[in-house]
Amino acid sequence: xxxxxxxxxxxxxxxxxxxxxxxxxxxxxxxxxxxxxxxxxxxxxxxxxxxxxxxxxxxxxxxxxxxxxxxxxxxxxxxxxxxxxxxxxxxxxxxxxxxxxxxxxxxxxxxxxxxxxxxxxxxxxxxxxxxxxxxxxxxxxxxxxxxxxxxxxxxxxxxxxxxxxxxxxxxxxxxxxxxxxxxxxxxxxxxxxxxxxxxxxxxxxxxxxxxxxxxxxxxxxxxxxxxxxxxxxxxxxxxxxxxxxxxxxxxxxxxxxxxxxxxxxxxxxxxxxxxxxxxxxxxxxxxxxxxxxxxxxxxxxxxxxxxxxxxxxxxxxxxxxxxxxxxxxxxxxxxxxxxxxxxxxxxxxxxxxxxxxxxxxxxxxxxxxxxxxxxxxxxxxxxxxxxxxxxxxxxxxxxxxxxxxxxxxxxxxxxxxxxxxxxxxxxxxxxxxxxxxxxxxxxxxxxxxxxxxxxxxxxxxxxxxxxxxxxxxxxx
Numbered sequence: 407x408x409x410x411x412x413x414x415x416x417x418x419x420x421x422x423x424x425x426x427x428x429x430x431x432x433x434x435x436x437x438x439x440x441x442x443x444x445x446x447x448x449x450x451x452x453x454x455x456x457x458x459x460x461x462x463x464x465x466x467x468x469x470x471x472x473x474x475x476x477x478x479x480x481x482x483x484x485x486x487x488x489x490x491x492x493x494x495x496x497x498x499x500x501x502x503x504x505x506x507x508x509x510x511x512x513x514x515x516x517x518x519x520x521x522x523x524x525x526x527x528x529x530x531x532x533x534x535x536x537x538x539x540x541x542x543x544x545x546x547x548x549x550x551x552x553x554x555x556x557x558x559x560x561x562x563x564x565x566x567x568x569x570x571x572x573x574x575x576x577x578x579x580x581x582x583x584x585x586x587x588x589x590x591x592x593x594x595x596x597x598x599x600x601x602x603x604x605x606x607x608x609x610x611x612x613x614x615x616x617x618x619x620x621x622x623x624x625x626x627x628x629x630x631x632x633x634x635x636x637x638x639x640x641x642x643x644x645x646x647x648x649x650x651x652x653x654x655x656x657x658x659x660x661x662x663x664x665x666x667x668x669x670x671x672x673x674x675x676x677x678x679x680x681x682x683x684x685x686x687x688x689x690x691x692x693x694x695x696x697x698x699x700x701x702x703x704x705x706x707x708x709x710x711x712x713x714x715x716x717x718x719x720x721x722x723x724x725x726x727x728x729x730x731x732x733x734x735x736x737x738x739x740x741x742x743x744x745x746x747x748x749x750x751x752x753x754x755x756x757x758x759x760x761x762x763x764x765x766x767x768x769x770x771x772x773x774x775x776x777x778x779x780x781x782x783x784x785x786x787x788x789x790x791x792x793x794x795x796x797x798x799x800x801x802x803x804x805x806x807x808x809x810x811x812x813x814x815x816x817x818x819x820x821x822x823x824x825x826x827x828x829x830x831x832x833x834x835x836x837x838x839x840x841x842x843x844x845x846x847x848x849x850x851x852x853x854x855x856x857x858x859x860x861x862x863x864x865x866x867x868x869x870x871x872x873x874x875x876x877x878x879x880x881x882x
Contacts, residue, residue: 615644
């Protein structure tokens with residue numbers, strides 16, 4: 407029996423402590439649960455994101471790589487899959503000698519591996535891990551040689567920098583002369599030649615136009631798609647110029663690299679009407695991808711190529727889907743025609759270049775009404791990229807796009823696919839243009855969403871659109 411008051415006090419104190427400890431233990435999640443939450447990204451575990459490394463959409467694969475990197479060391483099981491995905495090659499380009507690139511981009515894999523296990527980052531080639539390097543790793547004398555007048559010394563410095571990354575061109579240096587660049591273009595090292603050509607692009611010197619024949623020679627002889635791309639960027643800067651050999655630029659439309667072909671398209675667009683006779687011939691070429699590149703070049707010219715409208719109309723029925731898509735874009739850019747174009751772009755939203763299709767539909771505005779069902783179907787699918795372009799296109803159509811309202815609300819409340827706020831915000835802006843009266847009620851519902859990311863976005867959007875409703879919620 408406890409007779410002394412101090413004994414009673416001690417018992418009561420111990421009971422109180424036991425109660426507090428019990429309550430805290432109940433409120434605090436077990437260690438394994440806390441650990442498990444640290445192993446997720448956007449509420450999904452590493453196993454979920456590992457399964458997405460094989461997704462056909464590159465944007466989704468990049469999202470999965472980023473997710474595994476954010477999960478960190480607990481995602482070590484993904485290392486073999488990340489490395490294998492980088493070693494796996496896929497073709498880019500539609501020609502016989504198509505270049506190949508990693509299925510999982512090296513720069514993204516390397517960044518994720520550094521977060522998961524720094525040692526494993528060495529499994530990725532150094533050129534793909536370029537962001538881990540620093541110019542300070544080079545001998546100071548090598549870097550100083552870039553600013554000296556000795557050409558051979560400067561070339562040795564370029565050769566050293568070429569082993570790190572393509573950003574070496576940003577190093578401060580004295581301008582190079584025409585003769586010096588001409589000699590360097592004959593150098594056996596592809597990286598040095600690419601550096602010299604990049605110097606022509608960044609130098610903004612009218613005298614560099616004298617180098618056009620030498621650059622064209624490198625373009626035709628080089629086996630490096632990076633060097634060929636640098637050549638086309640330089641020629642694009644010089645266009646329009648009588649010294650530009652149009653046949654050689656057009657032949658580049660057959661290049662195996664998408665980057666080189668895109669640069670050639672832009673160059674032809676700047677050359678303008680002088681290139682139209684050769685492009686007319688290309689539109690009748692037996693090779694589909696070559697015809698498609700011809701339509702891209704005409705689209706880059708814009709209204710100055712309006713004389714090509716009849717030929718482009720015929721290509722809307724071409725057997726090659728790439729040609730149909732290119733002809734549709736070109737018809738809009740060249741002649742502002744929407745008849746027949748909307749149907750082709752609607753098909754592209756499901757099977758083709760949905761980003762480009764959505765952008766053109768957005769430019770059309772109300773003329774793209776017939777594409778609304780296709781855009782709704784796209785938003786309801788499992789897509790990560792191009793969502794904001796589609797929502798912007800719907801907003802450009804305005805009130806006639808009411809059929810898309812449920813799909814837009816779905817985007818606004820999405821929890822996993824749309825990591826950043828932009829697709830949600832673009833969907834909100836589209837909703838304001840289509841059916842403004844339901845914007846605030848929709849946001850008020852989303853503020854109550856159990857997912858914190860959706861809640862925060864909805865509340866911030868409400869503060870922007872209806873400050874009074876937001877202030878009232880904050881008080882509550």
